[in-house]
Amino acid sequence: xxxxxxxxxTPLPGPSGEGGAARPATAGRASSPTTSSWRSRxxxxxxxxxxxxxxxxxxxxxxxxxxxxxLYTGWASLHRLELTNLNDSTWLGLENYTNLLQSDYFWxxxxxxxxxxxxxxxxxxxxxxxxxxxxxxxLRGSTLWRVAMLAPYATSVASASLVFTLLFAWDGGMVNxxxxxxxxxxxxxxxxxxxxxxxxxxxxxxxxxxxxxxxYLAAMQAxxxxxxxxxxxxxxxxxxxxxxxxxPMLRPTILFTVVVSTIGATQxxxxxxxxxxxxxxxGGADHQFQTLGLYLYDxxxxxxxxxxxxxxxxxxxxxxxxxxxxxxxxxxxxRKDR
Amino acid sequence: xxxxxxxxxxxxxxxxxxxxxxxxxxxxxxAISLAPLVWTAIAASRTQGxxxxxxxxxxxxxxxxxxxxxxxxxxxxxxxxxxxxIVAGSITLGTVLFSTIAGFAFAxxxxxxxxxxxxxxxxxxxxxxxxxxxxxxxxxxxxxWTNQLQAVILPTFVSAFxxxxxxxxxxxxxxxxLIEAARMDGASSLRIIWHVVFxxxxxxxxxxxxxxxxxxxxxxxWPIIALNQSNPTVQVALNSLGTGYIPDRAVIMAGxxxxxxxxxxxxxxFGKQIVSGIMQGAxxx
Numbered sequence: 001x002x003x004x005x006x007x008x009x010t011p012l013p014g015p016s017g018e019g020g021a022a023r024p025a026t027a028g029r030a031s032s033p034t035t036s037s038w039r040s041r042x043x044x045x046x047x048x049x050x051x052x053x054x055x056x057x058x059x060x061x062x063x064x065x066x067x068x069x070x071l072y073t074g075w076a077s078l079h080r081l082e083l084t085n086l087n088d089s090t091w092l093g094l095e096n097y098t099n100l101l102q103s104d105y106f107w108x109x110x111x112x113x114x115x116x117x118x119x120x121x122x123x124x125x126x127x128x129x130x131x132x133x134x135x136x137x138x139l140r141g142s143t144l145w146r147v148a149m150l151a152p153y154a155t156s157v158a159s160a161s162l163v164f165t166l167l168f169a170w171d172g173g174m175v176n177x178x179x180x181x182x183x184x185x186x187x188x189x190x191x192x193x194x195x196x197x198x199x200x201x202x203x204x205x206x207x208x209x210x211x212x213x214x215x216y217l218a219a220m221q222a223x224x225x226x227x228x229x230x231x232x233x234x235x236x237x238x239x240x241x242x243x244x245x246x247x248p249m250l251r252p253t254i255l256f257t258v259v260v261s262t263i264g265a266t267q268x269x270x271x272x273x274x275x276x277x278x279x280x281x282x283g284g285a286d287h288q289f290q291t292l293g294l295y296l297y298d299x300x301x302x303x304x305x306x307x308x309x310x311x312x313x314x315x316x317x318x319x320x321x322x323x324x325x326x327x328x329x330x331x332x333x334x335r336k337d338r
Numbered sequence: 339x340x341x342x343x344x345x346x347x348x349x350x351x352x353x354x355x356x357x358x359x360x361x362x363x364x365x366x367x368x369a370i371s372l373a374p375l376v377w378t379a380i381a382a383s384r385t386q387g388x389x390x391x392x393x394x395x396x397x398x399x400x401x402x403x404x405x406x407x408x409x410x411x412x413x414x415x416x417x418x419x420x421x422x423x424i425v426a427g428s429i430t431l432g433t434v435l436f437s438t439i440a441g442f443a444f445a446x447x448x449x450x451x452x453x454x455x456x457x458x459x460x461x462x463x464x465x466x467x468x469x470x471x472x473x474x475x476x477x478x479x480x481x482x483w484t485n486q487l488q489a490v491i492l493p494t495f496v497s498a499f500x501x502x503x504x505x506x507x508x509x510x511x512x513x514x515x516l517i518e519a520a521r522m523d524g525a526s527s528l529r530i531i532w533h534v535v536f537x538x539x540x541x542x543x544x545x546x547x548x549x550x551x552x553x554x555x556x557x558x559x560w561p562i563i564a565l566n567q568s569n570p571t572v573q574v575a576l577n578s579l580g581t582g583y584i585p586d587r588a589v590i591m592a593g594x595x596x597x598x599x600x601x602x603x604x605x606x607x608f609g610k611q612i613v614s615g616i617m618q619g620a621x622x623x
Contacts, residue, residue, distance in 0.1 A: 039524075043524065043526075046526055046527050047521070047527070050443075050447070050527035051443040051447040051448075051449035051452070052449060053527070054439045054440055054442065054443035054447070054527075054531075055439075055440045055443050055444070055455065057436045057439070057440070057496070058436045058437070058439075058440040058496045058501055059440075059455070061432075061436070061492070061495050061496040062459070062462075062496055062498065065470070065474070065492060065493040065494075065495075066462055066465075066470065066498070067462065068473070069469070069470030069471075069472075069473035069474055070462075070465065070469050070470060072472075072473035073469050073470065073472050073473055076472050076473065076476075081472075086476055086479050086480075127367075131364070131367055134356070134360050134363055134364050135364070137354055137355060137356035137357075137360055138354065138355045138356060139356050139360075139361075139364075143609070143610050143613065145364055145368065146609075146613045147605065147609035147610065147612075147613060148368045148371055148372060149367065149368065149371055150605070150609070150612065150613060150616070151371055151372060151375060151602065151605060152371050152374075152375075153552075154552060154598070154601040154602060154604070154605045154612075155374075155375065155598045155601070155602075156555065156556040156558075156572070156573060156576070156597055156598055156601070157556060157558050157573070158556075158558065158572070158573045158576035158577060158580065158594070158597060159378070159576060159594040159595070159597045159598040160374070161580070162576060162579070162580050162590055162591070162593070162594040163374050163375075163377070163378050163381075163591065163594055164374070165580070166381065166389070166587060166590070166591065167374065167377070171390050171392075172389055172390045172391050172392050172394055173394070174377070174394045176392075177392050177393050177394055180392075206370070206371075206374065209367075210371055211616065214613060214616045214617055215616065215617070217617065218616075218617035218618070221617075259464075263464060263466065266466060267466040267467065267468055267559075269468075269558065269559055270558040270559070270573075273577070273580075274576075274577065274580040274581075277580065277581060277582065278581055278582045280580070280581055293466075293468060293559070296468055297559075297563075300471075300472065300475075301563060306472050306475070306476075309471075309472055310472045312468075313466075313468045313469045313471075313472065314469070316466055316468055316469070317465065317466070317469055320464065320466070324464070
């Protein structure tokens with residue numbers, strides 16, 4: 001980056017390619033040569049250094065609160081570090097990890113995270129795709145529909161979870177009353193294993209379906225119109241157009257939402273915590289809906305083992321990287337098949 | 339790219355008129371989206387005794403203001419709302435300012451390692467917040483910041499998503515000729531930021547501000563570790579309510595309603611911008 005232009009796009013006109021820096025000196029202004037050369041030097045310095053100055057504040061915060069803690073968590077996961085005595089850490093090596101891998105509760109949390117992740121993500125994205133398809137028609141009051149669909153996204157995790165906990169309550173809950181009125185026995189949503197996982201998933205589905213529908217809608221609006229025209233000339237029905245034009249064109253977006261939802265599902269925490277009430281961090285009396293996020297919090301701030309909580313965090317990252325790798329493989333396979 | 343194609347009059351997407359069935363299905367989904375919120379208000383206007391009986395109430399009772407007052411005072415939601423406004427406001431300011439400046443540098447300026455730094459920034463968007471809470475906790479314990487608002491503000495004062503969002507916007511919204519013209523006139527970098535970049539970035543800054551405010555208001559994991567009921571944010575106060583702080587369902591619902599009300603108001607006012615922001619940030623295929 002010596003004397004070339006500082007901009008990403010077209011080079012500047014001018015004999016030296018130095019752009020403005022050459023200008024004060026050659027413009028023949030009534031300023032003395034010393035000030036103008038001083039000024040052009042300052043100016044050149046400003047041009048060179050400014051990008052770094054612009055990204056510096058972001059990276060300072062980012063390094064201190066994002067990157068550094070990430071590595072420090074790795075260090076903490078190799079130590080015994082207790083909440084009751086923060087200044088004392090004993091080297092354990094991989095003991096935290098081996099303890100976790102031998103703990104039934106860890107595997108239980110991993111399994112719950114996976115089940116709740118699947119039953120909250122799959123229906124959510126499928127419904128979002130359908131809703132987006134409907135929102136893509138010419139509608140009266142289209143903005144109003146979109147805003148209404150997005151209202152759950154503006155509802156905080158805590159508010160939504162408290163409301164759904166009451167809707168799924170054993171006594172006087174709306175859901176049991178509804179299924180009772182069509183002849184089913186009431187379900188103890190909090191105590192039963194599948195019931196509690198379904199209830200927790202329903203909070204996630206309710207909050208995020210509209211948001212994902214808007215993301216799909218944005219992608220649908222970018223599909224070239226003539227693709228549909230030629231498809232309908234070929235005699236494709238509306239369903240076939242959706243199946244063979246819309247879905248393939250949306251593939252990158254679908255992959256993107258799958259990745260984002262997977263990351264979200266891996267760190268699920270607030271919904272089960274509040275759904276559990278007083279036994280929140282345990283994920284119910286039998287840990288039946290304890291997720292990895294809850295398990296980490298329970299280990300670190302309820303039981304006070306911060307070292308072990310750090311190990312849970314690193315295992316979470318490992319799991320995410322594995323999922324990302326599998327996703328990449330699937331995406332590549334899909335591309336090859338076409 | 340695609341938005342430009344649309345403004346040039348090339349039609350994208352489908353423009354078929356919706357039939358009655360479309361309206362019916364959309365109405366159903368809208369009802370599902372809004373019903374829990376409406377029912378929160380209904381439950382907040384009842385009493386603990388009434389909410390334990392079947393069938394659940396389907397219309398408003400007369401206890402709304404009493405319950406709101408109890409949530410406001412006894413569950414400290416009044417203090418919590420003030421705290422959360424300070425926290426979310428500061429985070430929004432920091433994020434919008436630093437994201438715009440850094441996003442501009444990534445979009446329009448050439449500098450060494452810019453590509454690698456951008457990849458690093460995007461890569462960390464994938465990392466769960468759980469990976470930093472232990473060191474952050476040790477840190478604030480060391481600084482004796484537990485229960486203080488700066489402990490919640492500083493870790494999310496800048497955002498990788500924000501930088502990426504602004505970069506994507508400025509690449510196409512800010513003509514390089516404008517910056518070059520300002521350079522030719524001998525404008526300093528600070529002047530260019532102030533007079534060229536900020537005006538061009540204003541619409542995206544507003545959208546990023548709204549999205550950041552919603553995210554900061556709803557942030558859950560770190561605040562409940564860093565703060566407690568004596569100096570809570572809304573989420574911390576609601577968490578205490580949910581774990582039996584006040585075992586009165588009507589008051590809990592009043593709290594849930596209060597905690598979401600400011601955001602719902604923002605939605606009624608700026609819903610259109612938030613929708614377009616989410617849709618703009620989405621098209622990356």
